[in-house]
Every structure is written in structure tokens, then in C-alpha cells.
Amino acid sequence: MTAPAPPVPAAPAGQLVELPLLTHRGAQHTKARETVHGVDGRPLASLSLSPDLLTAQSLAAQRRAGPPPPAERAAQLAEAARRFVSDTLGGLTFAEHLDLVHRVSGHNVPLTEELSRAVATGIAEAPDRADQARPRGSVRGWREAAAGPGSGVWTRRGETLAAVLSGNAPTVQNGWLQALALGYRVAVRPSRREPFTAHRVVAALRAAGFRATDAVCLPSAHGGVAALLHRADLGLVYGGDDVKAAYGPDPTVLVGGPGRAKTLVTAGHATAGTVSAVADAVSVLSGAACVNTTGVLVEGDHVAFARALAAELRDRAAGRQTTDRHLGPRLPAASAEALLDRLRGAAARAGAVIPLAEVATRHPAGGVVLGPAVFTLDDPADPLLGAELPFPCAWVAPWTPADGVRPLRDSLVVNAVTEDAELVDALLREPSVRNVHVDAPTTHSDGGLPHEDYLGDFLMRNKAVVAGRGSASGS
Structure with missing residues (x-):
């Protein structure tokens, strides 16, 4: 990875970065706007918000437009990936874009660049990634279907997709890009906290030859989400339990999250190498991703494991928290205090291995760096094992074979550090464990x-x- 670009000074008052809507008719500014602030509270950008009528018009235009041919889409995606990192888009170079994302996301400087470059990879690889789901018995188009016995053909369930994005990481774009690769016309509602990545992706797509109707970027107030999802054939939404409760029952909406990723360490595997690997899983990606380990179950002395994990995480954070390489995320002071209040409440029944006074570090550039935090629990059935906070924070509980997979339910990912094949089989059979x-x-x-x-x-x-023999497919 190349060295991060030097920070770009925040725009002075009156010279905010302008983020227009990217509609089916091109870039448009609206009277309804919202100011995007950095973690330090400084205003950085003026974000146009889409009125309901314009959202409706954009979705209607997308539905009327057919998709470009697959080969054309793939070539344009490859070109868009190149332009994402090399072009000046929306008046911003890639270096300027990185600085803005760093200022609003809370990720440290190296991670901001790593994740942003991963977005470019996701753009280029979208066709291949999407194709991973195609069954072996199906082809991509009806013209490929064999004459005579025929074939399964993989086809879209609709024509338009609404993508309602979170601001956790730039790579949240990768899902809707696969839909675009499959021929969907996509309406993106970016995070209002971090709208820069979605805006740059759509701008790069248009610079690479995609039509304005292929992908639109329509920021909106919270009230615009339901209307956007209602107008699209399918929806993709990211969020926690509240979002899942609101949209999960709708078969036309796919909810991404929550994660509640867990690591299980069985007897004989609580080694220094395992502690280091769990520390990685807790702390990489600022500890804010759905795949970060938040719950750790240990067969044996779970308190000793928690102490070793806390020591490892503290060593990793030492000397970094007030630099541009801070381990956890940098958050606005008010947001950090709200999360600390949750930890103080949890401490009534959980043992804080790292003193709470050490969990928050004020950053000289503004805001507060959170983490690491490690707590012990006495019961693997304690609901705190599923508590998911957006910084490096782990809850460590005891486990015995008699507990089985019960404490591991409702997890996006479970890492089983074990040689017990039957336990792995049980995890694969458990419907609420998504990945093993x-x-x-x-x-x-x-x-x-x-x-x-x-x-x-x-x-x-x-x-x-x-x-049949006389069809166009045989010509």
C-alpha cells in the first residue's frame, strides 16, 4: 500500500465541499441540505437531500431503462475502478477524498486508505463476485441455453434496487455494486455521516460510461428511506436490531447486520498464538465491523484468557491512540460518552479487565478514541455476550461441551478454534449461525x-x- 497522502486542511467556513444529488438527469443541487461534520465537529461538506418527488422520478426513469449488455457492464466496471483511485471526481482528487473519509468515519489514516482501495477492487471484481452465487446448472442468459433439453437461466428478480447504506466502512458499497453488475439499476441512499464514498463511486461509474439511469446517489432524511424502498423492486439495508425488526419481515428487503461475531476456544487451544489471533479479530477494521469478534467463549480458565487478551490489546494500542494510527475509531465526544455510559451500566454484572478510565482517549485532532475494552462474564447465556459496540470491545465467558452451540446462536460468524469435527458439524447445522x-x-x-x-x-x-432448433439461440 502506498503511503497515505498528507492531510488536506478542512474547508474554511463558506467553502464547504458541495455534494449534489446524482440523479437520472445528472448532478442537481437542492434547497434541502445537510452539513456533514468531521469527528472534531468541524463542517466539511454541504449535502443536498433528495425530495420525495425527485426520488420517485429517478426510480421511474431507472425502471424504464434497460440494462447495458453484460460485457459492456464488466468493461465499464473495470474502468470505473481505475477512475475511482486516479481521477479527480466531483472536484476531489483521491487524496482529498481519503482525507474527508478519514475525518468523518473515525478510521485511522492507514485503514481509511486500505478500505477505500478495497472499494476499487470491489468495483472491478463485482461481476465475478456476483457470479459466485450462480448455480452450476444455470447459465447467464437464455441465448446460452442448450437446444433440446434446455437449461436453467439465472435471471433478475426485478429491475431496480434501493441500497440504504450505513457509514461503518467504505466497503459497504460492495453489495450494491454486485447488483449493478447483474443488470439492476441501483438507487443509492448513502450514509449522511459518510456520503463521500458512495458519491465518488457513482461519479466514477458515470465517468466510465455508465448512464445516469444505471446508478443514482440520492441522500435523504431518515423519513425518505421507507419511500425509497417502497418504490424499488428490491431493497438492501444495513443496520442493527431496530432495522432488522422494521424491514426483516419484508421478503423484498435484505437486511445486512447485526453481526455478533464470536470466537470459541476449546480446551488445549488457549495459546499465545490464539490470543494474538483473537486480538486481531477484535481490533482490526477499528473494531467497528459486523465481522469483528465481540463474544469470546473459552473452555477452561476464561478469566486468564481475558487477561491475556486485554494485555495484548493494550500493547497494540500503546503509543498509538493520540496519533493518526489509533487502534480504535475516533468518535465525536458526545457519541463516545453515550457508549461509555453503556459500558458503565454493563460493569454492574461484568468484570472490566481493562479499567473503564483507560477505554477513552482524547485525540489532539478532536474527538475521542475508544477501545480497547475487555470484560469477563460468568455465564455463557448472559445477553451481554451478544452486545455489539462499534469499537474494539470483547466479552469473555466460560464454555463447556455441555453448553454446545446454544451460546453461539444468532452470530454472523463463529470461529471455532477446535479439533472437534462434531462441534463444527453442529455449528454448520445451526440455522442462526451464518458462517463458520x-x-x-x-x-x-x-x-x-x-x-x-x-x-x-x-x-x-x-x-x-x-x-428449439428454429430459435434465435441456434442461429
Whole structure:
């Protein structure tokens, strides 16, 4: 990875970065606007908000537009990936873009660049990543269907997708990019906290030749979310339990999150190497991702493991928290205090291995760096094991074989550090455990792996197509 660019001074008052809507008719400014602030409270950008009528018009135009041919989409995505990191888009160079994302996201400087470059990779690889979900018995288009017995054909469940994004990390873009690769026309509602990445992705797509109707960027107030999802054929939404409760029952909406990733360490595996690997899973990605380990179950002395984990995390944080390489995220002071209040409440029944006074560090550039935090629990059934906070924070509880998979339910990822094949089988059979790793950190990622299933399982369906001898497919 190249060295991060030097910080760009925040825009002075009256010279905020302008983020217009990117509609089906091009860039548009609206009277309804919102100021995007950095973690330090300084205003950075003026974000236009989409009125409901304009959102409706954009979705209607997208539905009328057919998709570009697959080969054209793939070529344009490859070009957009290049432009994302090399072009000046919306008046911003890539270095200026990185600085803005760093200032609002709370991620440290090296991680901001790493995640932003991963977005470019996600743009380029979107067609291949989407195709991972296609069944072996289906082809991509009806013209490929064999004459005679025919074939399954992988086809879209709709034509338009609404993507309602969170601000956790720039790579949240990667899901809707797969939909675009499959021919959907996508309406993106970016996070109002971090709208810069979505705006730059859509700008790069248009610079690479995608039409204005292929992808639109329509920030809105919270009240605009339901209307956007209602107007699109399918929806993709990210959030926690509240979002899942609101939209989870709707079969046309896929909810990403929450994570509640856990690591299980069985007897004989609580080694220094395991402690180091768990520390990685807790702390990488600022500890703010859905795949970060938050719950740790240990067969044996869980308190000793928690102390070793706390020591490892404290060593990693030492000397970094007031620099641009801070371990945890940098948050506005008010947000940090609200999270600390939750920890103070939890401390009534959980043992704080790292004193709460050490969990928050004021940063000289503004805001507060949170983490690491490690707590012990006495009961693997304690609900705190599923508490998910957006910084490096782990809850360590005891586990015995008699507990089985019960304490591991409702997890996006479980890493089982074990040689017990029957336990791994049980985890795979458990419907509420979405992914199973065996001695591989919960944060291990690969663009070709399913996350919450393959996204194509939600976006696509299979239809049988039989083409006779006189059909166009045989010509």
C-alpha cells in the first residue's frame, strides 16, 4: 500500500465541499441540505437531500431503462475502478477524498486508505463476485441455453434496487455494486455521516460510461428511506436490531447486520498464538465491523484468557491512540460518552479487565478514541455476550461441551478454534449461525465468499429455458 497522502486542511467556513444529488438527469443541487461534520465537529461538506418527488422520478426513469449488455457492464466496471483511485471526481482528487473519509468515519489514516482501495477492487471484481452465487446448472442468459433439453437461466428478480447504506466502512458499497453488475439499476441512499464514498463511486461509474439511469446517489432524511424502498423492486439495508425488526419481515428487503461475531476456544487451544489471533479479530477494521469478534467463549480458565487478551490489546494500542494510527475509531465526544455510559451500566454484572478510565482517549485532532475494552462474564447465556459496540470491545465467558452451540446462536460468524469435527458439524447445522470458520479469524474475508449468503441468492432466481432448433439461440 502506498503511503497515505498528507492531510488536506478542512474547508474554511463558506467553502464547504458541495455534494449534489446524482440523479437520472445528472448532478442537481437542492434547497434541502445537510452539513456533514468531521469527528472534531468541524463542517466539511454541504449535502443536498433528495425530495420525495425527485426520488420517485429517478426510480421511474431507472425502471424504464434497460440494462447495458453484460460485457459492456464488466468493461465499464473495470474502468470505473481505475477512475475511482486516479481521477479527480466531483472536484476531489483521491487524496482529498481519503482525507474527508478519514475525518468523518473515525478510521485511522492507514485503514481509511486500505478500505477505500478495497472499494476499487470491489468495483472491478463485482461481476465475478456476483457470479459466485450462480448455480452450476444455470447459465447467464437464455441465448446460452442448450437446444433440446434446455437449461436453467439465472435471471433478475426485478429491475431496480434501493441500497440504504450505513457509514461503518467504505466497503459497504460492495453489495450494491454486485447488483449493478447483474443488470439492476441501483438507487443509492448513502450514509449522511459518510456520503463521500458512495458519491465518488457513482461519479466514477458515470465517468466510465455508465448512464445516469444505471446508478443514482440520492441522500435523504431518515423519513425518505421507507419511500425509497417502497418504490424499488428490491431493497438492501444495513443496520442493527431496530432495522432488522422494521424491514426483516419484508421478503423484498435484505437486511445486512447485526453481526455478533464470536470466537470459541476449546480446551488445549488457549495459546499465545490464539490470543494474538483473537486480538486481531477484535481490533482490526477499528473494531467497528459486523465481522469483528465481540463474544469470546473459552473452555477452561476464561478469566486468564481475558487477561491475556486485554494485555495484548493494550500493547497494540500503546503509543498509538493520540496519533493518526489509533487502534480504535475516533468518535465525536458526545457519541463516545453515550457508549461509555453503556459500558458503565454493563460493569454492574461484568468484570472490566481493562479499567473503564483507560477505554477513552482524547485525540489532539478532536474527538475521542475508544477501545480497547475487555470484560469477563460468568455465564455463557448472559445477553451481554451478544452486545455489539462499534469499537474494539470483547466479552469473555466460560464454555463447556455441555453448553454446545446454544451460546453461539444468532452470530454472523463463529470461529471455532477446535479439533472437534462434531462441534463444527453442529455449528454448520445451526440455522442462526451464518458462517463458520475453523481456526480462522472472524474477520477473514474474500470477495468470493458468502457474507450473509451470496447476495445473488437474493437478487436472482432460476428459470428453465428450452430453445428449439428454429430459435434465435441456434442461429
